[in-house]
Amino acid sequence: MWDWRQSGLKSGMADRFWETKRLDEMTDAEWESLCDGCGKCCLVLLVDEETGGVFETDVACRLYDPEARRCGDYANRLARVPDCVRVTPENAGALHWMPRTCAYGRLARGEGLPDWHPLLTGDPKSTARAGAAASKNLLSEADIAPEDLESRIVIERPGRPKT
Numbered sequence: 001m002w003d004w005r006q007s008g009l010k011s012g013m014a015d016r017f018w019e020t021k022r023l024d025e026m027t028d029a030e031w032e033s034l035c036d037g038c039g040k041c042c043l044v045l046l047v048d049e050e051t052g053g054v055f056e057t058d059v060a061c062r063l064y065d066p067e068a069r070r071c072g073d074y075a076n077r078l079a080r081v082p083d084c085v086r087v088t089p090e091n092a093g094a095l096h097w098m099p100r101t102c103a104y105g106r107l108a109r110g111e112g113l114p115d116w117h118p119l120l121t122g123d124p125k126s127t128a129r130a131g132a133a134a135s136k137n138l139l140s141e142a143d144i145a146p147e148d149l150e151s152r153i154v155i156e157r158p159g160r161p162k163t
C-alpha cells in the first residue's frame with residue numbers, strides 16, 4: 001500500500017522506468033510508486049484446500065483504512081501484522097493470491113501496466129474508477145470471529161494466467 005504522490009515521483013514520468021528497468025533495478029521510490037493503491041492485498045482471503053481457489057471476503061486486515069484505501073501503519077506493518085507479505089522483486093511473480101491487476105505481478109509476468117494505472121493517468125483515483133480497487137464497505141478482521149469469515153466471501157479471485 002503506497003501513495004505515489006508521497007514518493008516524489010511524477011505520474012506519466014518521461015523515462016517510464018517500469019518499461020526500462022527490471023524490478024530489481026528500481027529505486028525504492030520507483031518500486032513503491034508501482035502500487036496502484038487498490039487495497040486488494042489487504043483483504044482477508046480464504047483458500048479452498050481442495051481446489052486451491054482463492055476467495056475474497058469483505059473483511060480487511062485490522063490495520064487497513066478502507067476509506068483511504070491505505071495501510072494504517074505502513075512503516076511498521078510487518079512488525080504489527082505477522083502475515084502481512086512484503087512484495088519483493090524476487091517474490092512478485094509468485095504470489096498467486098495477489099490480484100491479477102497488481103503492477104508488481106504484472107511487471108514480473110512481462111504484462112506492463114494497465115492503462116488506468118496512476119503512474120500513467122496522473123490521478124490516484126483512476127484505479128477505483130476502473131473498478132480495480134477494493135470496496136470501501138468492509139469489515140475489520142478485528143471485529144469478526146475467524147469461524148464467521150466463510151460467510152463473508154464475496155467473489156473468487158481469478159488465478160494467475162498460465163505461463
Ligand code: SF4
Nearest residue numbers: 035036038039041102
Ligand atoms: S495489490 Fe498490489 S497494487 Fe494493489 S494495493 Fe496491494 S501491492 Fe498495491
Ligand code: SF4
Nearest residue numbers: 042061064071077084
Ligand atoms: S499490515 Fe494489513 S493493511 Fe497494512 S499493508 Fe499489510 S495487509 Fe495491508
